[in-house]
Amino acid sequence: MDIATISLLIVIAMTVLLIMGVPVAFVSGSIAVVLAVSQFGLGGLFLISSRTAEFVQSFTLIAVPMFVIMAAIMERSGVAADLYRAFHVLAGGLRGGLGVVTTFVAVILGATTGIIGGEIVLLGLIALPQMLRLGYDKRLAIGTITAGGSLGTMIPPSIILIFYGLTAEVSISHLFLATLMPGLMLAGFYIAYILIRCGLNPAMGPPLTTEERDMPLSEKLKLFGGVALPMLVAGGVLISIYAGFASITESAALGAFGAAVAAWARGKFSLAMMSDVLIQALRTCGMVFWLVFGTNALIGVYNLMGGIDFAREVLGGVSDEPAVILAVMIGVFILLGFFIDWIGILFLTMPIFLPTLTSLGYDPIWFGIVFNLSMQIAYLTPPFGPACFYLKGAAPDMDLQDIFAAQWPFIGLQVLGLLVVVLWPDMSLWLPRLVYGGG
Amino acid sequence: MDRIILALGRLASWGFAIIILMMVYEVVARYGFGAPTIWAHEIAGLLGAIAFLLAGAYCMVEDGHMRITAFVDGMRAGTQRLFRIVGYVCGAIYLGGLAFSAFQIANRAAFRFMDDGTWFPERSGTSWNTPLPAYVKVALFVGAALFLLVVLRALYRALRGQDDDPPVRLP
Numbered sequence: 001m002d003i004a005t006i007s008l009l010i011v012i013a014m015t016v017l018l019i020m021g022v023p024v025a026f027v028s029g030s031i032a033v034v035l036a037v038s039q040f041g042l043g044g045l046f047l048i049s050s051r052t053a054e055f056v057q058s059f060t061l062i063a064v065p066m067f068v069i070m071a072a073i074m075e076r077s078g079v080a081a082d083l084y085r086a087f088h089v090l091a092g093g094l095r096g097g098l099g100v101v102t103t104f105v106a107v108i109l110g111a112t113t114g115i116i117g118g119e120i121v122l123l124g125l126i127a128l129p130q131m132l133r134l135g136y137d138k139r140l141a142i143g144t145i146t147a148g149g150s151l152g153t154m155i156p157p158s159i160i161l162i163f164y165g166l167t168a169e170v171s172i173s174h175l176f177l178a179t180l181m182p183g184l185m186l187a188g189f190y191i192a193y194i195l196i197r198c199g200l201n202p203a204m205g206p207p208l209t210t211e212e213r214d215m216p217l218s219e220k221l222k223l224f225g226g227v228a229l230p231m232l233v234a235g236g237v238l239i240s241i242y243a244g245f246a247s248i249t250e251s252a253a254l255g256a257f258g259a260a261v262a263a264w265a266r267g268k269f270s271l272a273m274m275s276d277v278l279i280q281a282l283r284t285c286g287m288v289f290w291l292v293f294g295t296n297a298l299i300g301v302y303n304l305m306g307g308i309d310f311a312r313e314v315l316g317g318v319s320d321e322p323a324v325i326l327a328v329m330i331g332v333f334i335l336l337g338f339f340i341d342w343i344g345i346l347f348l349t350m351p352i353f354l355p356t357l358t359s360l361g362y363d364p365i366w367f368g369i370v371f372n373l374s375m376q377i378a379y380l381t382p383p384f385g386p387a388c389f390y391l392k393g394a395a396p397d398m399d400l401q402d403i404f405a406a407q408w409p410f411i412g413l414q415v416l417g418l419l420v421v422v423l424w425p426d427m428s429l430w431l432p433r434l435v436y437g438g439g
Numbered sequence: 440m441d442r443i444i445l446a447l448g449r450l451a452s453w454g455f456a457i458i459i460l461m462m463v464y465e466v467v468a469r470y471g472f473g474a475p476t477i478w479a480h481e482i483a484g485l486l487g488a489i490a491f492l493l494a495g496a497y498c499m500v501e502d503g504h505m506r507i508t509a510f511v512d513g514m515r516a517g518t519q520r521l522f523r524i525v526g527y528v529c530g531a532i533y534l535g536g537l538a539f540s541a542f543q544i545a546n547r548a549a550f551r552f553m554d555d556g557t558w559f560p561e562r563s564g565t566s567w568n569t570p571l572p573a574y575v576k577v578a579l580f581v582g583a584a585l586f587l588l589v590v591l592r593a594l595y596r597a598l599r600g601q602d603d604d605p606p607v608r609l610p
Contacts, residue, residue, distance in 0.1 A: 017525070018507050019510045020511065020522040021506050021510065021511035021523075022525060022529050023506045024506060025495070025533075026504075026529040026530040027529065029530075029537070030532040033532050033535070042539075045536045046544065048537055049576075049579060050540075050544055052541075052579060053541070053544065053576050056488040056579070059480060059483070061487065062458060066459065066462075069455060249462065253459045253462030254462065254463060254466060257459050260459075274456065275453075281452065282455070282490060282497060283501070286491075286495050286497050287498055287504060289491045290504070290586075291505065294533060340507075
């Protein structure tokens with residue numbers, strides 16, 4: 001069998017198995033094993049285990065559970081609820097003010113976490129009932145939470161960018177800086193959208209009454225004081241990464257430690273809570289890493305068969321115009337985003353895309369941000385928008401149809417954001433250039 | 440068996456706590472006393488790898504691995520069972536292959552002896568030069584084998600037509 005036939009068979013097998021509901025971690029792994037044995041005999045399996053062994057020893061990977069632990073401790077110590085309360089007295093008087101506050105809180109929470117999920121659930125529990133109580137338009141409220149909550153991976157730290165940095169062998173701290181402006185820009189789009197919609201039609205997002213916003217100054221100060229320490233921790237982690245004070249993993253561990261101290265200061269720390277948080281980190285690692293192991297193995301075997309070269313040729317043959325090839329890549333991200341999650345997309349496409357991309361003269365850091373933005377879209381798009389399911393989990397009475405329908409205007413805004421960054425790369429690149437100098 | 444795996448997972452998750460403390464100590468030692476440790480990163484790497492590798496079996500016991508259920512949900516119970524069996528077979532193929540080859544590389548890395556019979560495992564080659572890579576490979580075999588056992592048991596049950604136990608979750 002030639003490589004073209006095999007490639008086609010791989011795609012078909014993956015699609016069929018995924019649709020059958022086979023755990024994603026097993027789909028790519030079993031195909032890798034079958035390919036390895038059929039092409040190279042039992043010795044071919046060596047490739048799979050040695051790649052896996054090499055991968056788990058990567059020190060940067062440890063940053064992943066550390067960030068999960070940091071975010072989970074913050075979550076459990078009630079920081080989000082206090083943040084929300086603190087801000088909603090400030091901006092609640094505006095039309096659509098609660099929506100703005102929700103986006104704002106989402107950005108700040110995004111700086112404490114590198115994954116989506118927890119953040120959407122939190123906002124779904126805290127902000128959604130408030131907005132609905134005030135009579136907010138249901139779809140506007142839902143979209144604000146799913147889109148805002150997804151910003152968790154746009155605002156550094158971001159697990160996606162850690163894995164991208166490892167795959168593309170580029171500096172993760174550069175990536176973290178480059179994603180900041182596009183992330184804030186998206187948040188700005190959401191806020192503007194909410195304000196315009198509610199400005200035109202005040203019934204969509206009525207303001208809070210003055211009595212509700214009335215809170216004695218001492219209580220306000222207490223609220224802000226309570227959230228100050230956790231915010232300092234989150235900010236400190238980013239500064240430590242940017243300034244090169246400590247490696248990503250060390251900074252993440254310091255952040256987890258700081259979050260625990262902050263929780264203790266708020267009287268929320270206990271061993272039982274810590275034990276829960278640790279198990280949660282283990283679960284995340286089990287799900288994410290084993291998925292990577294399988295995909296990583298498949299890519300290794302496929303590469304040895306000459307598949308990567310083949311796929312690159314196909315990709316390069318699409319057009320002579322670099323911009324067209326770039327558009328095809330982004331199209332593939334978004335298309336795959338409808339069906340599989342970011343980590344699968346990253347490990348399946350990047351070994352093929354990255355070399356082509358750099359040979360065309362594009363900046364891999366910038367491409368990481370383009371990928372990240374494409375994944376924002378993937379989070380929201382039905383039928384497998386993870387953000388929608390997280391919200392459904394937090395608000396079970398919501399109809400899934402309603403949740404899906406709420407996403408479209410926000411998906412439109414994300415596409416707009418993606419276009420801006422694609423057409424104007426400096427939007428994301430000027431900040432790393434400013435901080436680290438050079439090109 | 441579930442209990443053993445959940446307990447192992449819980450134990451491994453405390454490795455994360457140890458990593459946090461070690462990293463804090465490392466940074467303090469480096470900046471506070473100008474004396475970075477040589478052991479913190481290596482031990483953290485090992486603890487992390489062990490936890491990541493055990494986490495697969497742990498999630499399997501809890502039925503926590505990601506799968507796309509949207510298409511399957513509407514199907515008849517018999518079809519769903521068939522597809523579940525396909526899923527377990529895929530898992531068995533993957534993990535069987537992984538465990539098989541991990542056993543070989545672990546064997547080669549860990550059970551090396553000098554001519555005079557002294558133990559000579561594969562070492563990290565850093566200033567501390569621990570036999571870490573050998574341990575990681577052993578952990579890979581153990582992690583894959585445990586995961587395989589959980590999958591095989593689930594497969595056996597599904598073939599015999601027993602419904603899956605509700606996933607065990609720690610409180």
